[in-house]
Amino acid sequence: MKIAPFATEQYFSLYEFNTPHLLSVSDCQMISIGELLDMAGRSEKELLALGLGYTESQGNPDLRAAVAKSYKKVTGEDVVVLTSPVEGIYLAMQAMLEPEDEVIVLTPAYDALINVAEHISRNVRRWQVVPTEDGWELDLEALDRLVTSNTKMIVVNFPHNPTGLLPDLDQFRAIIQIAQRSGSWLLCDEMYRGLEHGQKPQLPSAADLYDRAIVLAGLSKTHGLPGLRAGWLIVTDDEARASIINWKHYTTICPAAPSEYLALVALEAGAELAERNKGIIRGNLRMAESFFAEWRGFFTWRPPQAGSVALVGLAVESANTYCHDLAQSAGVLLLPASFMGYDDRHVRFGFGRHSFPSALKHYQALLKKNVAANS
Template sequence: MRIKAFKLERLFARYAEQAKYTLSQSSCESCSMKEILDMADPECKKLWDNLSLGYTRPAGFAPLREAISKRYTSLRPSDILELTPEEGIFIFMNNMLEPGDEVIVMHPTLPSLYELPRTLGCKVIKWPLEVTSWGWRLDVNFLAENISPKTKLLIMNIPNNPTGYIPVRTELDRILNLADRMGTWVFNEETYRGMEHDPAAALPSLADIYPRATVIGGLNKYGLPGTRMGWLASKNRQLIEECAGYKDYTTYCNNAPGEILATIAMRNAPDLLQRNHKIVLENLGMAEAFFKKHRDLFQWIQPNGGSTAFPRLLPPYDVTEMCERAMTEKKLLIIGERAFGLDTNHFRVGLGRLDFSKALAVFSDIADEIQAKRAEAAN
């Protein structure tokens, strides 16, 4: 299998060490080892102190699967397969899809969600998110016109990275009804479920409400992305077992320290979510003020959830040129739309870090310089 370069991750790999500031991180503020261990209950403290660095169980650590299952309303620990989040996407796609299958993917989204089906020989139909006067939206009529009994899989990413889009419940129900009528499987990358900016906008996991749904989650939003711990969840026992068998050819089992740390985190999930959600909302306020001030340079599209936004640099300026200048002149890393397979002049803004104000201050200097050059050219 020959896969196209993962442009998003290659940009981070190329520039992360050179960058002094980063505006486009999707992960939330990371926790220290001490912070997590201080949260440990007596059982987890004992598990940590007596930890063996041998092989772990391939399906996962029972206390962790139990803790993860509590984030759902109807899933059992046996419905959950532990793995690395990106590994989970790779395993699911390879297990589910065959050459010639038709797949519909909401877009923009994480590049692996459309590149892996394409590499596997599927017909990929991109279902575009659109900008309206009230923010991002999915045209459900587009889905109605394109989904058919030939559609094997509908791939979603809600809350969406990079846009922060969340549908309302009536829209989600219509989407799932269309999928159900066609016998279509649904896969949702729902890493940021639980980080809706308005709690009233919260949606249930698709794994709880659609029988042919599989979802992926991880510890990104909890502040432990470095543990590389995540999970696939589905009520379809055969699918979970098949994915577990495929995992024998990838990581086989998870890392022992990560399982204990993840168990502690998931047992304290509400506190960790609240911690990072507070950071996101504070940074969102700063971002709104910045883009309002510079409305003649940028189009701000309000996100509804998660830790990212996807504003647009207005013409005649080019976002790729802006990103390159930011890195070269200011050591500020900005991820532009080409990393997501677009040419619409958007760029990702990450709202989950404590140092966001520093990156925004550097970005403000860039915006001021662009405006100064515009004024000079006008004179």
């Protein structure tokens, strides 16, 4: 069966590795294996001695126990280690959904959250994030209206890619109550949890609040280690977990041994990695604030409450055309929001990298040049 194009990844395949000024990536600053081992006080000997045999399908028990420690009610038994975070979306939806099931997806969204749901179910409804003057809001009444007795799954992602929205605890509990009332699963993508860089406190994980939650998390964003391809699902329901692991036998069978080892090391250095990346985001956001204030007529800036990305309005005919032109003619990479189920007049900015200031300066120089040429 065909599936919709994964527009964001197709776009990044075109430009990410040949465009010098990356302004829209969602990951945070990566480090080398050597730096990671140093940070955790580990020697490379252990890594070099690691066997390259098959690993346990559900994941290494030590890694699962270490993952469980970042939740309150979760044990290692509830953790399914993935071969990449994105795999978790596919596994969870394949295992839990049938074509006639109703699914509600918070949109805009990372493509897989919408496209895999629509690939499996004929009844996907979009729950739209609402723009305000200076931010983004959840419309809980709209969610309440969308949910029916046939709703099988509600899909959310907090902190949210691409808006940077982070709900209050009361709002999060209200979403869970709505899910509870209809008996639906809550697939909660927590890939950016730990990147609360502003006033708002971290939310508890859905895994600690709701027994029908399926939580996706990993090391690509908060820890800045996307090349590890390390992620996990938290599934406290035994039957759901067994079904997910069965699907995993058809995709990747078991996690990569070196990734599992390094993921365990990364969790030991987890707090330091997250602090470091929040510091980078805060610095880049300060610079972005003055940039957007200077170019107010061209951009509509709604600052993110958490996470590494923001959704920014753009006064152009088509953000899609603009972004392709910008990448090809000026080597500056922005991401059109239409790929993530939003309109064609917004783009995503990403603030997690050390290279953001120089990329933004390059873009600013280009904007000034264009203004001078048109005046």
